[in-house]
Amino acid sequence: MVVLDGEIGNYVISGNKKYSYFAGNNYLGLATHPEIKDAAVRAVKKYGTGFSASRQTTGTSWLHLELEKELSLFKQKDDSVIFASGYLGNRILMEVLQDRYASVFIDQDSHPSIIFGIPAGKSDIFRYNHCDTADLESKLKENNRGMPLIITDGVFALTGEIAPLDKIYDLATGYNGILIVDDAHSTGILGETGRGTPEHFGLDGAKGIWQSETMSKALGSYGGFISSDSVLTGQIRESSAIYQASTSLPPAVVAAGTASLKIIRENPGFRTELTEKARFLRNGIISLGFHTCRGITPIIPIFEDGHESAGNLSAFLEQHGIIVPVINYPGLKSNFMLRITVSVLHEYQQIEKLLDILHDWKNRY
Numbered sequence: 001m002v003v004l005d006g007e008i009g010n011y012v013i014s015g016n017k018k019y020s021y022f023a024g025n026n027y028l029g030l031a032t033h034p035e036i037k038d039a040a041v042r043a044v045k046k047y048g049t050g051f052s053a054s055r056q057t058t059g060t061s062w063l064h065l066e067l068e069k070e071l072s073l074f075k076q077k078d079d080s081v082i083f084a085s086g087y088l089g090n091r092i093l094m095e096v097l098q099d100r101y102a103s104v105f106i107d108q109d110s111h112p113s114i115i116f117g118i119p120a121g122k123s124d125i126f127r128y129n130h131c132d133t134a135d136l137e138s139k140l141k142e143n144n145r146g147m148p149l150i151i152t153d154g155v156f157a158l159t160g161e162i163a164p165l166d167k168i169y170d171l172a173t174g175y176n177g178i179l180i181v182d183d184a185h186s187t188g189i190l191g192e193t194g195r196g197t198p199e200h201f202g203l204d205g206a207k208g209i210w211q212s213e214t215m216s217k218a219l220g221s222y223g224g225f226i227s228s229d230s231v232l233t234g235q236i237r238e239s240s241a242i243y244q245a246s247t248s249l250p251p252a253v254v255a256a257g258t259a260s261l262k263i264i265r266e267n268p269g270f271r272t273e274l275t276e277k278a279r280f281l282r283n284g285i286i287s288l289g290f291h292t293c294r295g296i297t298p299i300i301p302i303f304e305d306g307h308e309s310a311g312n313l314s315a316f317l318e319q320h321g322i323i324v325p326v327i328n329y330p331g332l333k334s335n336f337m338l339r340i341t342v343s344v345l346h347e348y349q350q351i352e353k354l355l356d357i358l359h360d361w362k363n364r365y
């Protein structure tokens with residue numbers, strides 16, 4: 001495990017050593033952006049470190065209200081609601097929408113927060129093959145009893161693949177169902193204005209889609225949010241135990257979220273630059289002959305044949321001053337892979353150095 005001794009930039013310090021850092025999810029470099037850090041510090045000076053109460057009681061500040069307003073502007077929705085973590089967003093959505101669906105269809109490689117999010121009363125749960133809309137359709141056809149909910153990651157956290165949301169949405173509407181997209185890795189990244197996977201597919205504002213989003217990745221802060229029509233956000237505020245019975249987000253985090261939305265709005269070029277850098281690295285990795293996934297996102301996996309060779313490659317990179325983790329979450333069939341992430345902060349010479357070391361590895365093993 002890497003123990004960090006400072007900020008997560010394109011380099012990190014760990015154990016008194018400086019490493020080139022191709023890990024984490026600080027895609028737009030906002031977790032270390034000076035204006036965002038300043039906003040967080042100012043908030044702590046004014047409000048302290050926490051509000052020690054739930055939003056429903058005495059835990060709402062002007063900072064929370066301002067962030068919800070800014071999120072709604074960013075998402076072009078009536079309203080937004082923020083809560084303790086992105087992980088909880090799928091659960092909140094599946095609970096508040098539960099009268100609108102009878103069965104649940106999940107991509108088999110869904111993030112654990114999706115599986116955790118299914119309400120206890122729902123027993124008709126079907127897993128379709130990863131990103132396979134033909135399999136999804138046949139499962140919808142076979143199990144056509146009541147309205148379906150389809151739920152998928154927008155961008156898959158480990159492989160960076162984008163779910164075929166256009167086709168999934170067609171199936172959802174064709175079967176009178178609804179769709180939830182976990183856009184943890186798409187918010188701020190995909191779509192012309194960074195509104196996520198629906199925007200990428202021209203589905204922004206389409207009926208029957210809800211996004212579960214987080215401020216912990218591209219937005220460089222922390223906390224989950226859902227932007228929607230005010231009927232749904234009202235329902236969350238009135239009936240979600242997760243929303244009502246947890247302490248409100250701390251001042252530093254909320255102020256950082258608001259500051260980050262301003263930076264995202266004012267710097268659309270960050271996304272283009274990120275995409276270019278990711279393209280450069282992905283093309284290099286493909287031409288070296290590694291097994292990876294094609295695409296446009298800043299998440300680039302390298303699949304190895306076994307856990308040992310994945311670990312050896314990660315250790316080899318580390319010996320050469322580069323951090324790229326092997327992913328080993330419980331229950332995921334991904335522990336043979338390294339997960340490389342690109343940030344807008346990376347310099348091209350740093351990416352070239354990574355490619356050189358990967359080339360050395362290929363020559364040796």
Ligand SMILES: Cc1ncc(COP(=O)(O)O)c(C=O)c1O
Binds near residue numbers: 113223
């Ligand atoms: C796809 C996906 N959904 C949800 C989450 C949870 O988000 P957060 O860490 O902001 O709670 C993550 C983060 O790891 C994720 O990768």
